[in-house]
Amino acid sequence: MRHLASHLALFFVVAAAACPSEEAPEPVVDDKPSAAADPHAGHAMPAPGAAPQTPAATSAQSVFFVWPHDGSTVFADFDVAFGVNGIGLRKAGEDPLDKTTGHHHLIIDSPSIPAGQVVPKNDKYLHFGDASSTAHLTLASGPHEIEMQLADGAHLSYGPALAAKMKLIVKEKPAKMGVDFANLKDGDVVKSPVLVKFAVEGFTLRPAGEDVLDKTSGHHHLIVDGEASALGAVVAKDATHLHFGKAETETTLTLAAGPHTLTLQLADGGHFSYGPSMSKTIKVTVK
Ligand SMILES: [Cu+2]
The missing domain is CATH 2.60.40.10 (Immunoglobulins)
Incomplete structure (x- = not known):
């Protein structure tokens, strides 16, 4: 939530600065915990199997959805953009022992993968081993929860410290867009x-x-x-x-x-x- 909040805060600053003549958007009601109560804060943990002197994640590192936003209604065929803070992207397999970079995964309506465990590869656990930061998803109509999870070059999850969840309502896509x-x-x-x-x-x-x-x-x-x-x-x-x-x-x-x-x-x-x-x-x- 921290990221959407800051994202929207940034937008309102931009809107206030750049769109004085235009009515401001309705503020999004956010009943989620504030950044101060972020459950991820300070919970960084090294992945089992990681070299003990290299923590897998620090609280300065995070991942977030650039697009769409938590709570969005989207068409069944939609683009996703991933963001990272404080950690770089690297192609899977290049260096399985490098715990300072990773690649994205999307978990569709399925359990999270704890730190140090391999992210499965199937239609519920999508890998972006080419280090891409955008994806195209096709989901059935209805409510969905998707989670992004960063993992290292050996696909070992960095756990909740480098994960973000979002709920979506998916609508049938139009014939043409x-x-x-x-x-x-x-x-x-x-x-x-x-x-x-x-x-x-x-x-x-x-x-x-x-x-x-x-x-x-x-x-x-x-x-x-x-x-x-x-x-x-x-x-x-x-x-x-x-x-x-x-x-x-x-x-x-x-x-x-x-x-x-x-x-x-x-x-x-x-x-x-x-x-x-x-x-x-x-x-x-x-x-
Ligand atoms: Cu506009």
Whole structure:
């Protein structure tokens, strides 16, 4: 909970600083223990089999979900982003005795793996031995609990000190998901001011702030001469990142003559990006 809390706290700071004209999102009611009562704090323990002089985890180390957030509603096909604090990622097998790095695992609706035990490998225990920090999951509709667990190069769990859990509500996925420009295509030559129309498939358009945990809806962002926002990152609000937090479906842009890149990016009610899978980039030339 510490991480979501700090994540949201960070967002509110960003929102306060960057979105003064936009209504702040509803605060998420968090009845979970505060950081001071974090049950993981100070419970770092060396993994059995680890060299005794190298503790497996210290309280400065943690893992957390960047995306989605605990309590989210998601479509059955969704992306996950993992975060780490104070410990590096390393491919499985490179050095089974290195207790200072690890790789991620996802445990789906199944028991945790205590420190020092091998994480099983099956459809409930997914390994990310390539040291990746994103994953794509397909889950049946309904409630789920997923846990991320860091383990060493030999797949020995670092235990609860380097694990994080999250509950999700999974909804059936729509036939198509994506965003696109409704009236422009890559390579178009246009005149300024440029009318830009946004289209979305699968997700519901919803004003910003209504429900930050609903990951089946969102609002458009237009990024001019920039890049799509990473999964789970808050979309910046500045001259190149335009928010359409009232669920608008078009805008008129004034652009200097020359080539430009336009990126449409869907983000949730808290402005957390759905990442590249819900973005579309085209190049246009203004005459
Ligand atoms: Cu936004």
